[in-house]
Amino acid sequence: MKQILPVPSPVTSYWLSQPHKFSNLRSTTELPAECEIAIIGSGMAGIMTAYHIFNQAKQPPKVVILDARELCSGATGRNGGHSKIKLSTLAGQIPKLGPDGVDELQAFVQGVIANLKQVAEDEELDCELEIRRSFDVQLDDNDASALKDIYQASRKAGHYWTKDVGFVLPEYLEQVTSIKGAKAAESVPCCSLWPYKFVTQLLERLVSRYPEQLNVQMTTPVTAVSVLADGTNAITTSRGVLKAKKLVFATNAYTAGLLPQFKDVIVPIRGMASHIVPRVPVHPHLSHTYNITFKPGQAADYLNPRPDGSIVVGGGGSRFKSDRPSWFDNFDDSTRFNSEVEGYWNGYMQRVFLGWENSEAEVEKVWTGIMGNTPDGWPHIGRVPGRDSQYILAGFNGGGMAFIPTTAKAVAKMVAEDSDFDYVKREFGIPEIFATSTERLRQAFTETK
Template sequence: MPTVQARVISPQSPIVKRDNLDQIVLPGFPHPNPTVSYWQDPPHRIANLRTTPELPTSEVFDYVIVGSGVSGATIAFKLLSRDPSLSILMLEARTAASAASGRNGGHCKPGDWKGVKEWVELYGEDEALKLGKMEQDCVDDMRDFVHTYNVSSSWQDVESADVYWTKEAFEEAAEIVAFQEELGSRRPNDVPQNNTRTVFAGQAARDHWKWPQILGAVTYTSHTLNPYLTVCAILEQGLAKGLNLQTTTMALGLTQLSNTSESGAKWEVKTDRGTVKGKKVVLATNSYTSALHPGFASTGFLTPQRAQVAAVHPEKDTSNNTVFKRSHSYPDLHSGNNYFSIRHPGDINAGDVVVGGSGMFSPTKESNITDDSVINDVIAKDLHGVSRVVFGYENWGETTKVVKDWTGIICNTPDGLPVVGGVPNEEGLWASVCMNGHGMAWAFRSAEALVQMMTEGATPEWFPQPFDIKRAWEYTPKE
């Protein structure tokens, strides 16, 4: 057997604090006691699953995937759909799908369309069109998965809108819609398909949405869902094909083996339950990537941020009110890009309104925080009150019932786009991370592209170049 030399990638002397007698909190790693999200109550049947009671430390896996959110779950599902003979081990620090995928606002929407004009300026028309089309295609792929596998996650196709309260913001949005329409007239096969944006201005917007305060709206088709149940369903499809899932197993460090052993192992992943081996390692670690991989941390390209959400319930009966059958976001509302997702008739907890945003009320904007075990009371107060302001007394009533508050950690990049591909100069290490709080509309297709890169050695023609992982290492932070 040849001598195996190693290069170790692990956190540098992390400072630890004891949360209680049997829990250790490592800076930047998933907190062991997060808030319980609205979607995780009750927990899914696979929440605490360990496919094998013991961590399989003696086996060399074809792939070790770190993270069980929408990225990790989809990568495993797509790999095994291509080749059921693959051996895949998935490590999850907490319970299944318990990070950002189980904590978001409950919508799957192609809402980044507003970036198309800026994308053309930054990347050129071809790449901008790929970005716009991929977002819509990704949302459509999620919809197809839910319907194909009869997933019980309260998926609803709804009319959605970006609703504007200021003249400047609305005029800018209308200009972007016109810009996209011009692109579509010249390149009809390259723009997002079957989801036309409709602009309502002035009184037409107020008549359509029944809110006297708004100045305009841009409507399109979106979807509401229980994201936690959806991702757990993707995991179950992977499990049925042979995935080995190990929950409450925190990855703590990576070791690259410079000389491949006879077993084919190229990487070792140290966990709090032992060390596992793989021919390839995939980081689906989103906001926790920099903690696990100091090379990512050194780029300064990935920034974790704590996002906060609340589920509230209006005093009035909303079952026959058309206003509560839609999904909305308010890019220019006072609290800063609030969004609202409504639980429709027939859903569990019908009538609840899930609202997120209000980050402007934190002096730090909750940036560079990875602790999702606590609630910011100032943000919570605004989230509790903003729904009544937006929907109005006649629709909402006088009182608001607070159903649940929770937090989750998202990952942002300076350009607002995910990071996907092979980690530079580290053969066999791959990543699909940092979805910028938009994982339901970026991750499924990013996973498909990464699987093709890993199995075929080529990037799909449709995949946007601006997602390329190498740009993280080319980034120069601003002074």
């Protein structure tokens, strides 16, 4: 069986095109022998957990952050760059969670967006963070009317999740969204940012604030983790063993490589995204982000206009879905999809958007990235079942930036106060469905068999 580990030499993305000076940081030439808290993973989950651990501490602890590759070169460095929850995701949860559960989820995500903004402002992160609206656009009549029916029932009952949602007037769909052939569109709250800049600059702040307490070790794959008789974690890496009193797994898609009980529970899924640049400037500037669903049952494309007028757009699943090994249980982001698949992006903006026909927009870059998908669609947050000194925040599927900023804060509190999910869930408003548990692991495992 192949070991699940981040592969060396991943392809670069638009976001990674300006490497941070700390991308290969090793605070010390030798790996420290021990620390109080070790964090595996330097994506948004790992770095935000470290940030909140230090922020909450009266006495800053000794922390080591490890990553198999360069800083923030996983999913966070190669995603779509917007934080939101789609209306169809909320509506689709009504049968399982009920409208009250969906209200809780919507409130949580809105809090996350506020958290992202607050950290970026407090820490003066230069990461193109903008609070925006996002359009969910359907190009199929049936998709559109099913969604509207669910929304209307909850709206009439006064449910919170419907409050900050706007339906575009049917007669002005193309005019308002600029999407050719739009059959329905809803606007929802969102935040657009340059995730790599957010994360790397946040780490930079920590490094300068806690030079004695924080030790960062990049390009240091962790190959095994065990718990010693005294309860300490022994973390085996390519460069020796680190002992840590407490350990946080911020390993997302790769979690099962270190915690086999997460095999088939967090599954690596390979996705594709691109960066498109108009050669002739297009005005007015697209000010919303988008999720565009072309056909029922098809995964949505996601689109994030950059302040410079270029576009990050990802998805394109219709071109590779039938080739299952190319994406399912696949964690190889060192290769791209074939040219036929990537051809999906050629002329995309001219094809899909009104006003872009003469833009001469061209594909500047295409890349792959690995998501960590869970059968129930929710992340695993909390104490690793059966392991008192280990914590996890992973399995963020295709929308981690709508969950991580607050779950990282909550995990930081669990670590500091030796507590678990139940202790913090109310304070941080985290939906119960995010709690990791033996029962959820068993269920996920059975569901995928």
